[in-house]
Amino acid sequence: MGKYRDDAEKLLEYVGGKENIAAVTHCATRMRFVLNDQTKANEKEIEEIPSVKGMFTNAGQFQVIIGNDVSTFYNDFTDVSGIEGVSKEQSKAIAKNNQNIVQRAIATLAEIFTPLLPAIIVGGLMLGLRNFLEGVPLEALGGQTITQASTFWNGVNGFLWLPCEAIFHFLPVGITWSITRKMGTTQILGIVLGITLVSPQLLNAYSVSSTSAAEIAQNYTWDFGFFTIDKIGYQAQVIPAMLAGFLLVYLERFFRKWIPEAVSMIFVPLFSLLPTILAAHMVLGPIGWQIGSGISWVVNAGLTSPLNWLFGFIFGGLYAPLVITGLHHTTLAIDSQLVADFGTTNLWPMIMLSNIAQGTAVLAIWFLHRGNKKEEQVSVPATISAYMGVTEPAMFGINLKYVYPFVAAMVGSAFGGMLITATNTRALGIGVGGLPGFLSFKIENYPMVFISMAVTIAITFVCTIVFRKVTFLNKLEPQLAADTAAAAAVAPTTVAPTTAAPTTAAPEATQVSEETLYAPADGKVVAITEVSDPVFSQKMMGDGFAVQPTNGTIYAPVAGTISSIFETKHAIGILTPGGAEVLVHMGLDTVELKGAPFEVLVSEGDTVTPETKLAVMDLDAVIATGKQTDVLTVITNAEKVRQLSLTTTGTVTAKTAVGSAELN
Incomplete structure (x- = not known):
């Protein structure tokens, strides 16, 4: 009997049975389904399956997060279902049948502009800096601008035009x-x-x-x-x-x-x-x-008419739902055209405030649920991510789950959008869509930008607290409250035995070990919350860290035994003596590359140390496909980890100790 046979049978039932599955495949961490009718998927029951760590829908695919043992789960699933799997590319092609012509056009537009976003965002920030350097007279400089008073900064200002021109012109x-x-x-x-x-x-x-x-x-x-x-x-x-x-x-x-x-x-x-x-x-x-x-x-x-306040209110309120549908990608082209025609954009400021509203709603949820350690693992990094301009973790991880914070964020964003539009506060270009967004405005606009941010934050936070008490907006928590009450009712029967035999419990509480974590490659160490893939950044797979490598030689980040090597060579599992299951994942979404840029240098069962070369990754080949090269180290059996801490971030060399994990 397969290790995951029972869970696979449940998943088959809860996705609507064999007849509801048009195609199924898997990547390094997820089962990817194309369902004939997604409404038949019972998400509440799927969440209760022990091996399932989460789920989401993207580009017509219903994706169920399993973890680094997904290949074993997939084999058990195909056995119990009798369904022959397809390749990831075939799955994507079939998934298009779940999209109408508008959705396909929007998906295409998104895939065109997404690779350009890093350049567009950094270009907006540099334009904001140039505006400050050359356009803001300072009393401390006798009414001169920085470029007028300083030869050095005048040179910096002129030099920065080089990348700005390259990005926008x-x-x-x-x-x-x-x-x-x-x-x-x-x-x-x-x-x-x-x-x-x-x-x-x-x-x-x-x-x-x-x-x-x-x-x-x-x-x-x-x-x-x-x-x-x-x-x-x-x-x-x-x-x-x-x-x-x-x-x-x-x-x-x-x-x-x-x-x-x-x-x-x-x-x-x-x-x-x-x-x-x-x-x-x-x-x-x-x-x-x-x-x-x-x-x-x-x-x-529309945004400069006498009714611009109404336009701003409507767009500010509805931008978040546009993100769910994917229609928000059309605003990138409009923003770019506004900057080209008018030198500024009055659309992007509302997007910036919408991101801040989503982050604030999650912050309010954290405040309301403080003490819930499991939820904090999602809500805290999701808040930070949204405040830095990436809202998907906040929206899909928390706000849409509870509903009422999502609605509260829409209300806060609507009022913020109305205020910033009515005052004709325009941005110099597309920038970071969160709190750092003020850098994309002229200095004289800063007061109104900060006021609009404050209004958005205040209204969203208050509305989240108020809407929690509105029954039709809060279907989830009443059930959670009932479950908590039921758990409390049975708690005395489970506490008594432990008080009768305290000597057996004490040793378990003191059995704590520690694993030292090492950099698997030369490069820059970053927290896992900074990784662009939400499955990793939200710690759905577990806690860990990432290295943005400068060369392709990959070493073991821990001492242990090679437990698994993925067929596509992009991921390797290591079991440590302390029982930590460590996943070394080379690149993001690189399962699609079918092993081409990777050379694995170890075999299953090998004993490794931080001095052991695991693999070689061809960075140029990965970059040429449009993928990111981040090397992730993730402890996937999260229940084993008491605390993970990074003691080193920034530039490091491979085999350098960068942190530790305290294990139960």
């Missing part, structure tokens, strides 16, 4: 690259196409409005004799780049299908790239510019 290059990456075509062609939209020989998009038609005709045209094409650049333009990128993708797919493979390397790029560049400058660019400008004009008009 050359945004079309990132967009066309990301489209080809997402659609699986030749990425270098996407990069070349993007460069042709922002080439220095073109008239800069920001100079078009101040350049006469006569000057454009004389100095900025390609003359083909019987027709001309304007040499107009598309710096910071979003829609022209997207239209051109998709045309390139579909042309490449078409010609690759019909051109013989022997000459495809020459003629597929030629027949794909040149027509796209021509169409981009003759048709797609001008049309896309007008569409993008039209959208940004409509949004800007």
Whole structure:
């Protein structure tokens, strides 16, 4: 009988039975289901299965978190269900059947902009710093700005324009690259196409409005004799780049299908790239510019009209539900277009406040449930994450679970959005969507930004406490209260035996061991809560830490025995003498790479120490696929861990002690 057979049978029943499963696969930690009817999944019962650590839905897949023993669970599940598993890519393809055309379009848009977010965010922060350096007269400097008073800071300010220009002016290059990456075509062609939209020989998009038609005709045209094409650049333009990128993708797919493979390397790029560049400058660019400008004009008009307060109230309140549907990804393109057309955006400030509201709601839940150690493992890091701009852990881990804090956050965000919009407080660009977001505003806007934050926090916190008492908003806690009362009623019968035999309990309480944790690679040590994958950052898998590696040699983070090596080579299990089950996970979501960038140097049953090389990871190959290279060390049997502490963060070398875990 399989180790997880009973749990697998329960999971099969609670997901709606075999007939409700369109496809099933697994990654390093999760069972991934595509269900024919997700409403048939009994989430409450699934949560009670002992081996289940959590669940969530993403991109049409119902994902159940098992842990690093998921491959064994998966084998038992396929045995009891009689269902043959599929690959992860096949599962994704089948999952699209659960999405309508709008959801598919939004998912595509999200996958295009998500890889660009780190650059866009850091660019917004640097613009905010440049604004402070060159635009804020200080009394201490005799009314001068910092750049006027300091040669050094004037140099810093000028230097920072280099990355800012690369990020925002050359945004079309990132967009066309990301489209080809997402659609699986030749990425270098996407990069070349993007460069042709922002080439220095073109008239800069920001100079078009101040350049006469006569000057454009004389100095900025390609003359083909019987027709001309304007040499107009598309710096910071979003829609022209997207239209051109998709045309390139579909042309490449078409010609690759019909051109013989022997000459495809020459003629597929030629027949794909040149027509796209021509169409981009003759048709797609001008049309896309007008569409993008039209959208940004409509949004800007709504946000600057006499009824802008109403627009801000509605958008501020509904942004969080947009995150659930995925529609929030469309705002990235609109924000970028607003910055391109007007130099600032009045949409992003409301997004910033929505993130703060979600974090505050979780903070209120922590306050109401203080002392609940199990919940604190989720609520504390989720609050910090939301205040730093990442709301998914807060929303899916706490607020949607209880409902009433999610509604309270919507109310707080609505009033905050109304206030910041009514005062026409605009951001210089997209920045960190939480408390550090003030850095993306002009210094003269700081007072209103801080007031809007304070209003959002106060209303959200109070509403969370008030809404807890509203019955139809709080379906979960009354049941929890009943369970607690029932537990209290039986408590005396369980306490009596332990008081009668205290001598047997005392030794167990003192059996504590400690495992030293070592850096598995050269690089930067960070807390596990800073990892971008919510399954790890919310400690659903257990506590631990991560290293952002600078080279690919991976060592054992503890002494012990190799207990498992995943078929896809990206994860290795170690059992320590103290009983800790340690997972070494190389990269995020790297199960999709099917072992290609990894070379495992140990075998199951081997004894290892922090001096032992476990594996080699090809960092360049992982990065080329768009994955992150974080190396995670996680103790997955969380019940064994009394306390885990990191004594070292920041840059370290492999085999250096970075912390310890106190074990029961």
